[in-house]
Amino acid sequence: MSVQRLGYLGFEVTDVSAWCTFATDKLGMMECSASDDGARFRIDSRAWRLNIEKGSADDIVLSGYEVDSENALWAVKKRLEEHGVAVTVEGADIALDRGVLGLISCADPANNRVEIYYGATELFERPFHSPAGVSGFQTGDQGFGHYVLNVSDVGSALDFYIKALGFQVSDIIDWKLREDLTVQLYFLHCNTRHHTLAISKLPLEKRLHHFMLETKHLDDVGFAFDRFEAADAVVATLGRHSNDQMISFYGATPSGFAVEYGWGARHVAADWSVVRYDTISVWGHRFAAPK
Numbered sequence: 565m566s567v568q569r570l571g572y573l574g575f576e577v578t579d580v581s582a583w584c585t586f587a588t589d590k591l592g593m594m595e596c597s598a599s600d601d602g603a604r605f606r607i608d609s610r611a612w613r614l615n616i617e618k619g620s621a622d623d624i625v626l627s628g629y630e631v632d633s634e635n636a637l638w639a640v641k642k643r644l645e646e647h648g649v650a651v652t653v654e655g656a657d658i659a660l661d662r663g664v665l666g667l668i669s670c671a672d673p674a675n676n677r678v679e680i681y682y683g684a685t686e687l688f689e690r691p692f693h694s695p696a697g698v699s700g701f702q703t704g705d706q707g708f709g710h711y712v713l714n715v716s717d718v719g720s721a722l723d724f725y726i727k728a729l730g731f732q733v734s735d736i737i738d739w740k741l742r743e744d745l746t747v748q749l750y751f752l753h754c755n756t757r758h759h760t761l762a763i764s765k766l767p768l769e770k771r772l773h774h775f776m777l778e779t780k781h782l783d784d785v786g787f788a789f790d791r792f793e794a795a796d797a798v799v800a801t802l803g804r805h806s807n808d809q810m811i812s813f814y815g816a817t818p819s820g821f822a823v824e825y826g827w828g829a830r831h832v833a834a835d836w837s838v839v840r841y842d843t844i845s846v847w848g849h850r851f852a853a854p855k
C-alpha cells in the first residue's frame with residue numbers, strides 16, 4: 565500500500581501577514597483562518613491545503629499525504645516500519661487540528677516531517693471562492709500539487725519515498741544549472757499527477773526549492789503571471805516543461821523559495837515508461853532573480 569496523494573503542506577515563515585496577502589492576492593488561495601502565529605488556506609473543497617506558522621525557518625516543515633481508508637493507513641504504517649522507519653500514531657488532538665480521522669507521522673532521512681492521514685474534512689457547504697478570480701485548481705485524486713525537495717543524500721531520500729512510501733519514478737532530468745554544475749532531478753508519482761514530489765541535491769540553503777499549484781484553465785496562469793510581473797516577482801518566465809509538459813512560470817514567495825503556477829500537465833498512465841531528459845523546459849522558463 566502506498567500513499568495516494570499529497571493532501572497538505574506546511575511552511576514556517578517569518579512574515580505571516582506577508583504570506584496572508586501573498587497567498588490570497590497573488591496565488592488566489594482562500595484564507596480560512598489567520599492569527600499573528602499562522603494561517604491556513606484553501607484551494608478547493610477541502611478544509612485546508614496550506615498551513616503557515618510563524619518561525620525563523622522560511623522553509624517547508626510539513627508534508628501531509630492522504631490514503632483512502634483506516635485500513636490503508638495501518639498498511640502504510642506497516643510498510644514504513646518494515647523499512648525501519650519510526651512511526652508515531654498521532655493522538656486525537658493533532659488529528660482534530662488537521663481535521664482528519666486518523667493520522668500517523670514520521671521523518672524522512674533528511675528529517676522532513678511527513679504525516680500520513682485518512683478522513684480529511686470536506687467543506688462542500690462552504691464553496692471555494694478565489695479572491696483573485698482563479699477559476700479553480702487541479703486537485704482531487706491528484707492531490708494538492710507538487711513540491712521539489714533539496715536533500716544532501718538523494719539515494720536515501722529516494723529509498724524512503726519509493727521503497728517505504730511507495731512512490732514510483734516518472735523520469736529523471738539532468739539539469740545544467742551552470743557550465744560547471746549539472747544536477748539530477750528525480751520526479752516521483754503516487755497517482756496520475758506526473759510528479760507530486762521531485763528530489764535533488766541543489767546548491768540551495770533551503771529544503772524547499774518550490775511548490776506548484778495547477779490551475780483549471782491556462783488563463784488563470786496568464787492572469788497570475790501578470791500579477792507577479794506587476795510586483796516584479798517573476799523568478800522564471802512562462803515556459804513548457806520537457807517531462808510533464810506543463811505550461812508554467814515561477815514566482816517569488818515571501819520566504820525566498822519559489823512557487824510554480826501552471827496548467828496542462830500530462831498524466832502518468834499505467835503503461836508509463838521511465839525516460840530521461842537533458843533540459844527542464846521545451847521552451848521558456850528563463851530564470852532571473854526578481855528585481
Ligand SMILES: Cc1cccc(O)c1O
Pocket residue numbers: 712737749776805806807808824844
Ligand atoms: C524544475 C522542473 C522540471 C520539470 C518539471 C517541474 O515541475 C519542475 O519544477
Ligand SMILES: [Fe+2]
Pocket residue numbers: 710712774776824
Ligand atoms: Fe515544478
